[in-house]
Amino acid sequence: MGKLKFNRIFSAGALATTLVVSGCASVQTTQSGAVGVERQQYMSGLVSEQALQQEAAQQYNSLLSQARAQGKLDTNAAQTRRVQNIAQRLIAQAGVFRPDAAQWNWEVHVLNDNQVNAWCMPGGKIAVYSGLINRLNPTDDELAAVIGHEIAHALREHSREQVSQQMATQLGLSVLAAVTGSQASANLGNALTNVMFTLPNSRTHEIEADRIGTELAARAGYNPNAAVTLWQKMAALDRGNAPPEFLSTHPSPDTRIQDLQVIANQVMPLYERTQGR
Structure with a gap:
């Protein structure tokens, strides 16, 4: 997404001591939904879902404390209520893809x-x-598209998948299995830091998040066409700064908008159902 990339803020320090090295396993983190996200994912066991969530909670609390101390946390009450209300409607639909998210x-x-x-x-x-x-x-519908997209990344455990792929590719599972103690923690911690701070989401991850996020919004009663207008606004704001698609790991705005138009049409009946049509 160029300068408009939705960055993921995360630190891997404390997590490194809880990681377990093991082989890859094929998993399906979510149900396919109406949009048909059925790709099998490969998780190496380098980091468990529970450990990642625990570390995320610690880092989130730290970030909130810092923002609060700087006077930057929830400073606009009306804005905060708006965001939280939209998010809660989306969260209520997360069980369609992943029941345990409740x-x-x-x-x-x-x-x-x-x-x-x-x-x-x-x-x-x-x-x-x-x-x-x-x-x-953004309109409420467009803001729902943004938040739904980000929720979709969490439901699909894209962060954990990236770590698994990074470690398997760069170090090799056989090498990892031979590394123990503090050296293993350091290697794994470095990989997590790289994934969370440096590497962008893959095209596949972005497409999946677009698809799931748009369906979440439609099921929550938000017009799925707003995902299209949102990215039109993004493209206008970032015009002239985005790299050519072949140099990016993300779909170009034009490609993304075309795909979102198809997705919006696909899930429109879900939205219309919420409108009593």
């Missing part, structure tokens, strides 16, 4: 920052930046 300790806050940014950590820790609201001026 037990996640979901949290939603607004950070007073000019970045056009939003993210959802593993386990449902959500933040929306005021810059996204102030600079894009």
